Amino acid sequence: MSRSLVVVSNRLPFVVSLDEAGEPVRTNSAGGLVTALAPLVIKCKGFWVGWAGKEFTKDMQLPPSKDPTAIAHSIEPSQIIPIFYTDEIYKAFYNGMCNASLWPLIHSLPTLTIFKSEYWNSYLEVNEQYAAAAFEAVKQFEDLNDRNNLVWVHDYHLMVMPMMLKNMVDEANINCKIAFFLHTPFPSWDIFRLNPWANEMLLGLLGCDLIAFHTNTYAINFIECCYHILGSRIDKQEMLVEYGNKTIIVRALPLGIPYNWFENMAKASPKPFHCKETIILGVDRLDYTKGIIHRARGYERFLEKYPECREKVVFFQVAVPSRTDVDDYRNLKDELEREIGRISGRFGTAEWTPIKYIYNNIPQHELAGYYRDARIALITAVRDGMNLVAKEYVACQIADPGVLVLSPFTGAGETMHEALLVNPLEQEMLADTIKNAYDMKYHERKLRMNALQTREKLFNLDTWRDSFFDAVDLIDSVKKMQSLNLYDFESWLDPLIRGYRLTVILDYDGTLVPIKPHPDLAVLSDEVKELLQRLIDFKLVDVCILSGRSMENLSKMVTLRDINLAASHGMELKLANGIEEENEQAIIFKNKVPELAAELKDNVCHYGGWIEEKKYHVTFHWRDTNPSLRPTMVQRAKEIIQKHGFQALNGHCTVEARPSIGWDKGRGVYNILERLHGVTWADNVRTIFIGDDETDEDAMRALAGLGITFRVGKPNIRTHASHRLPNPDAVKIFLEWAVEYTESKKKYYLTTPSERRSQGLVKRDRSR
Numbered sequence: 001m002s003r004s005l006v007v008v009s010n011r012l013p014f015v016v017s018l019d020e021a022g023e024p025v026r027t028n029s030a031g032g033l034v035t036a037l038a039p040l041v042i043k044c045k046g047f048w049v050g051w052a053g054k055e056f057t058k059d060m061q062l063p064p065s066k067d068p069t070a071i072a073h074s075i076e077p078s079q080i081i082p083i084f085y086t087d088e089i090y091k092a093f094y095n096g097m098c099n100a101s102l103w104p105l106i107h108s109l110p111t112l113t114i115f116k117s118e119y120w121n122s123y124l125e126v127n128e129q130y131a132a133a134a135f136e137a138v139k140q141f142e143d144l145n146d147r148n149n150l151v152w153v154h155d156y157h158l159m160v161m162p163m164m165l166k167n168m169v170d171e172a173n174i175n176c177k178i179a180f181f182l183h184t185p186f187p188s189w190d191i192f193r194l195n196p197w198a199n200e201m202l203l204g205l206l207g208c209d210l211i212a213f214h215t216n217t218y219a220i221n222f223i224e225c226c227y228h229i230l231g232s233r234i235d236k237q238e239m240l241v242e243y244g245n246k247t248i249i250v251r252a253l254p255l256g257i258p259y260n261w262f263e264n265m266a267k268a269s270p271k272p273f274h275c276k277e278t279i280i281l282g283v284d285r286l287d288y289t290k291g292i293i294h295r296a297r298g299y300e301r302f303l304e305k306y307p308e309c310r311e312k313v314v315f316f317q318v319a320v321p322s323r324t325d326v327d328d329y330r331n332l333k334d335e336l337e338r339e340i341g342r343i344s345g346r347f348g349t350a351e352w353t354p355i356k357y358i359y360n361n362i363p364q365h366e367l368a369g370y371y372r373d374a375r376i377a378l379i380t381a382v383r384d385g386m387n388l389v390a391k392e393y394v395a396c397q398i399a400d401p402g403v404l405v406l407s408p409f410t411g412a413g414e415t416m417h418e419a420l421l422v423n424p425l426e427q428e429m430l431a432d433t434i435k436n437a438y439d440m441k442y443h444e445r446k447l448r449m450n451a452l453q454t455r456e457k458l459f460n461l462d463t464w465r466d467s468f469f470d471a472v473d474l475i476d477s478v479k480k481m482q483s484l485n486l487y488d489f490e491s492w493l494d495p496l497i498r499g500y501r502l503t504v505i506l507d508y509d510g511t512l513v514p515i516k517p518h519p520d521l522a523v524l525s526d527e528v529k530e531l532l533q534r535l536i537d538f539k540l541v542d543v544c545i546l547s548g549r550s551m552e553n554l555s556k557m558v559t560l561r562d563i564n565l566a567a568s569h570g571m572e573l574k575l576a577n578g579i580e581e582e583n584e585q586a587i588i589f590k591n592k593v594p595e596l597a598a599e600l601k602d603n604v605c606h607y608g609g610w611i612e613e614k615k616y617h618v619t620f621h622w623r624d625t626n627p628s629l630r631p632t633m634v635q636r637a638k639e640i641i642q643k644h645g646f647q648a649l650n651g652h653c654t655v656e657a658r659p660s661i662g663w664d665k666g667r668g669v670y671n672i673l674e675r676l677h678g679v680t681w682a683d684n685v686r687t688i689f690i691g692d693d694e695t696d697e698d699a700m701r702a703l704a705g706l707g708i709t710f711r712v713g714k715p716n717i718r719t720h721a722s723h724r725l726p727n728p729d730a731v732k733i734f735l736e737w738a739v740e741y742t743e744s745k746k747k748y749y750l751t752t753p754s755e756r757r758s759q760g761l762v763k764r765d766r767s768r
Contacts, residue, residue, distance in 0.1 A: 003148040004141040004176075005046035007037050008134050010098075010157040012048055012080060013072035016056035016063065024056060026063045028070035030364060032388060033154065033183075035258050036465045038072040041079060047137035049081045049130060058084050081133045085126065092122035094157075095326055101195070102156050107289045107383040108187045110194050112328075120197050124160065127204070131164035138169060138176055149176035150472055153208070155183045160204030163716050167207070179210040179472055183255070184385040185411070186218040189225040198229050199718050206232075206243045206715065209475045212468060214386045214411035216252040223250055231723035233481060233488060240481050244715030245726045247480040253467050254415060256460040257391045262368060266396035269369030277314040277352075278438065281374035283367065283389050284381070286319040286333055286359075291382040291407065291424045293336055296355065298380070298430030300343045303354060305431050309438060311352040315378075316370070318358045333359070371396035376437045379406045380424035386411035390419070394452045401449035403437035415455065418448040484730050489737035492723055493688065496708055500686040501540055503676065504738065505566075505669060505699070506731070508547040508554065510692035511712050514728050515652055517623070519549065519612065522557070529560065531735035536562050536576075538742045542676055546570055546668055548656065548695060550615040564676070568616050569658070569695060570668020579675050586616045589646070589659040593618055596644040596657055603640060604633045616659050618646070623653035652693050665695055666702030682706050688738075690731055697721075710734070 013034040019025045028034075041048050052062070062077040085093065096119035104112035134151055141149050153162055162178050169176055192198050202225055205211055213219045219239060226232040226241045233242040239250045273279055280299070284290040299315050319336065323329040340357050347354045362370070371377070377393040387410040394404060394416075406412060406419035413421055422433040506512055513522040524532075536543045544564035547554050551567035551574060558565060562576040571583035597613045600620055605611060608624035620637040622630055637655045638648040646657035669689065673681045687707035689699050700709040700720040711721035712731060725731060 003044060003150055004143075004146065005040060005044040005149075006049060006134055006137045006151045007041055007046065007154070008049040008130055008151060008158060008161070009033065009154040010051060010094075012050035012052050012082065013038050013075065014052070014065065014070075016052040016060075018055050024060050024063045026065050028065055028067055028072050030071075032255060032257060032461055035071055035261075036461050037152075038075060040465070042074045045079070047079050047081055047140070048075060049083065049133045049137060051083045051085065052080075054085075054087075054090070056082065056084075081137055083126075083129055083133060089122050089126065092119050093126045095323075097123035098157050099323060099326065102159075103184075103289075105191065105195055106156060106184050106187055108185070108191050109289070109383065110191055112288070113194070115196055127158055127161040128164055130158055131161045131168060134161075134165050135168040135172075138165075138174055139172070141174075141176070144174045147175050147177065147476065148473075151176060151178045152468075153178065153180045155181070159201045163204045163207030165207065167716065177209045177472060177475055178207060179212070179468070180205060180208045181212045181253070181468065182218070182385070183214070185383055186213055186221045186225075188221050189228045192221075192225050193229055198225070202226055202230050203716060203718065206230075206241065206246075206248055208248060210249045210251065210471055212251045212253045212471065214252070214254050215414045217414065218385075218411070219250050219252045231721060233484070235481050238479060238481070240478075242481045243724065244713075246715065247478075249471065249475060249478055251471050253464060253471065254411060254459065255386050255388070256456065256462075256464045257388055257395060258462075259391075259395045259457045259460040262371075262392050262395035263398060265365050265368035266372040266398050269365055269367075269372060271373065272366065272369040273316075273373050275314060277312055278376070279374040280313055280315045280376040280378060280434065281318075281370055281393075282315070282378045282380075283318040283370070283393075284320065285322045286329060286336070287322055288328070288332055289381055289383050291380045292317065292319065293332075293339055294382065294424045294427075295378055295380045295430070296336070296339050296343060298424065298427045299355070299378075299434065300346070301427040301431035302434045303343075303347050305428075306435050309435070310347060310354070311349065313438065314353070315355045316358065316374070317355060318360070318362060318367075318370070320361050321359065367392075368396050372398060375400075375402045376434065377402060377404050378434070379404065379410065379412070379419075380422065380430065381407050381410050382424055384410040384412075388412075390416060391456050394449065394456050397449050397453070401442075401445040403440055403445055403448070404452065405433055405437050415459075416452055418451040484725070484733055486733065486737040486740060489734055490741065493708055493737075494741070497686040497688070501542075501677070501684055502738075502742065503542040503544070503673060503685050503687045504535065505544045505546050505672065505687060505689045507691035507693075507696050507712075508545055508549065508557070510652055511690050511696075511728060511731055512545070519553070524558065525732075528732055528735065531732065531739055532563070533560050534739045535735065535742065536560060538739075541738070541742055542576075544575075544672055544676075546665060546672065546691075546699070548614075548617065548619070548651070550617075552615070564672065566668055566672050568614065569663065569665050570671055571616060571659075571663060573672070573675060575672075575675055577676065581675075583616075583661070583663065585661040586659045586663065589616050589661075592644055592646075596641065596646065599640050599644070600637060600657075604637045607633060609633055609637075618657040619651070620655045620657075621653065622655065650694055656695070664698035665691070666698035669699045669702050690725070690734065 014026045014028045016024050016026055062080055065073040100114040101119055223234050227234045241248045284292055303310055340355050344353055344355050371393045379387055379390045390406055390412040404419040406421055407424045408421045420433050420437055422429050509522050516522040535541055545558050546566040548569050549567055551572040554565055554567045564576050565574045571586045573581045597611050597618045600611050607626045607629050609622045612619040625633050641648040641657040647660050649656045649658055677685050689703055690710040692712035697720055703709050709721040710723050710725050711719040712725045
């Protein structure tokens with residue numbers, strides 16, 4: 001299938017550096033990502049967005065490749081969209097957010113994580129830059145309406161970029177798919193929620209059509225994060241996440257290696273070892289997730305426990321330099337070298353060194369020889385997304401078969417079952433497993449290695465790439481999640497409200513009725529009226545409409561029997577129990593409203609905007625203003641509002657002037673509940689609040705831990721709500737559920753406090 005393609009990754013498939021004359025030189029990179037995707041970019045005449053290195057600056061021309069053997073050689077400079085960082089941004093984005101914050105967190109090592117707001121701000125800035133660059137590439141697609149067009153985003157550096165890009169292409173009416181692949185682990189939700197910006201990062205990823213991970217475990221972890229942190233609807237069986245009206249497909253697509261390439265290199269690679277001992281090999285980037293120090297200590301225990309193996313084995317540890325400008329990594333290098341020196345000093349002799357340490361980046365064609373001639377490979381990371389070294393070792397075992405010792409905490413450990421799996425954190429187990437590998441007879445080594453090689457040969461790099469594109473091509477035909485139904489509300493709410501009196505507080509515009517061009521057109525449907533009245537008539541449920549409209553207007557729009565009304569964000573009350581009140585502080589602003597409204601009309605209503613005058617508020621509606629003038633009009637309106645002593649607050653295509661008395665819907669909700677149930681309302685009442693805009697967020701914040709809240713509307717906005725609903729039709733389904741639930745649960749509604757605690761405080765996970 002033909003398609004236009006943009007690949008987006010932190011780094012380009014090459015690095016640009018300066019030669020002795022100060023001219024830019026292109027050094028092509030190796031690795032699985034480049035091997036898999038460079039031929040596609042060349043074939044599709046696509047684009048690659050990424051960073052070319054510190055030495056490449058905006059004033060330079062991108063040099064062509066001078067190495068015809070490199071996989072990325074034929075990618076032309078015109079197909080490259082480079083990203084540029086300042087040193088300050090690089091440190092905060094890459095060393096800070098990516099490596100100090102996200103790297104330990106996604107590897108489930110939260111105590112090593114450092115979060116700083118400046119890191120996050122740089123992360124957002126860089127992701128915005130990548131999104132803008134990708135959008136420029138997308139605009140060059142031959143057919144902007146071709147649904148086969150694809151932007152493929154890679155890795156944890158760019159987790160908020162997909163939603164940024166989606167907003168850009170949607171606004172430009174460009175049709176393309178956005179897909180994401182994470183090359184690292186993804187932690188469980190109770191780890192990921194430690195990230196102060198977990199909400200934003202999940203939202204960013206949900207801009208994709210397809211999100212893929214190495215393993216099923218990582219995929220399920222992500223789905224559960226969306227459920228617990230964002231309140232998304234999920235389907236674990238079909239691997240789907242629903243957000244707003246959109247269904248996102250989640251898949252486990254384990255990365256493979258170019259198997260035949262490694263096998264051929266192993267055949268041609270020179271002999272690296274010139275010793276009679278059995279070779280035990282470790283090959284890792286120097287990183288605390290790789291468990292190298294634990295491995296060295298496990299090897300030490302092996303020599304201690306099995307003295308008969310001394311002078312018969314040599315442990316070669318290749319440590320590839322990594323993040324050498326980061327103190328933690330320099331300290332790790334020093335600690336590792338001290339441990340190796342200590343162990344060698346303890347067991348070494350004049351003729352035998354138990355550990356040989358190589359701190360260098362060994363070329364792949366040489367490394368293939370290391371893999372080939374090692375009897376035992378120790379791949380014992382404490383956490384790793386996949387660990388391709390395990391697969392490379394298997395591919396290079398072309399002669400006398402060796403033994404793979406593998407950590408189950410790697411992605412590879414989930415599929416390479418024929419390896420000897422061992423917990424790297426327990427030295428005794430690691431020592432015994434090394435001994436088992438050392439003693440293993442030829443027929444068992446051959447049996448295990450053959451099975452490993454068969455699998456890796458089949459599920460190679462090409463298979464991974466083709467599987468990913470198969471998943472992309474099936475995006476529009478995959479079974480979508482079932483429509484929101486009564487069961488969803490039951491699973492969300494039943495465990496939390498059973499045994500309590502129920503109060504339902506609902507916003508009006510955008511919640512009970514869709515947003516209309518003029519407020520007078522937003523009329524309740526007969527269906528919604530009937531459901532609300534039935535719910536009100538069930539005497540143990542209190543229903544309140546909380547709106548920014550004036551009481552005069554709200555009373556005209558809602559004429560239900562025994563309904564509780566809270567207008568002006570709760571500053572005006574008219575309750576079914578007879579209480580009617582106005583906020584005394586707000587009354588002071590009442591006389592200021594006409595003067596404010598007049599000045600707004602004179603200054604910001606000449607280009608399609610209009611003013612809605614309320615009792616204590618004035619609202620500037622800018623939906624129909626000229627888009628080119630809109631920012632100016634909005635800014636001018638805010639200046640006028642603030643000049644008159646009001647707060648200027650954003651709403652749905654509006655700017656609202658609100659009395660500066662510290663009042664919001666959060667205080668409004670508390671006031672309603674106290675007037676209905678007294679100051680101890682939280683002991684006996686569970687509150688459900690549903691709203692759709694920024695003013696409702698105050699109520700959602702106020703009810704955190706005291707109620708269940710829903711945000712209606714766009715999914716790409718951060719919310720404090722427990723759950724999200726796509727539109728007012730979903731609110732109608734909630735009302736249907738509420739009527740059915742309350743009528744069927746009468747006998748459970750009034751219980752003793754002890755019964756209530758035993759019934760209602762344990763939340764069941766009823767997600768599919």
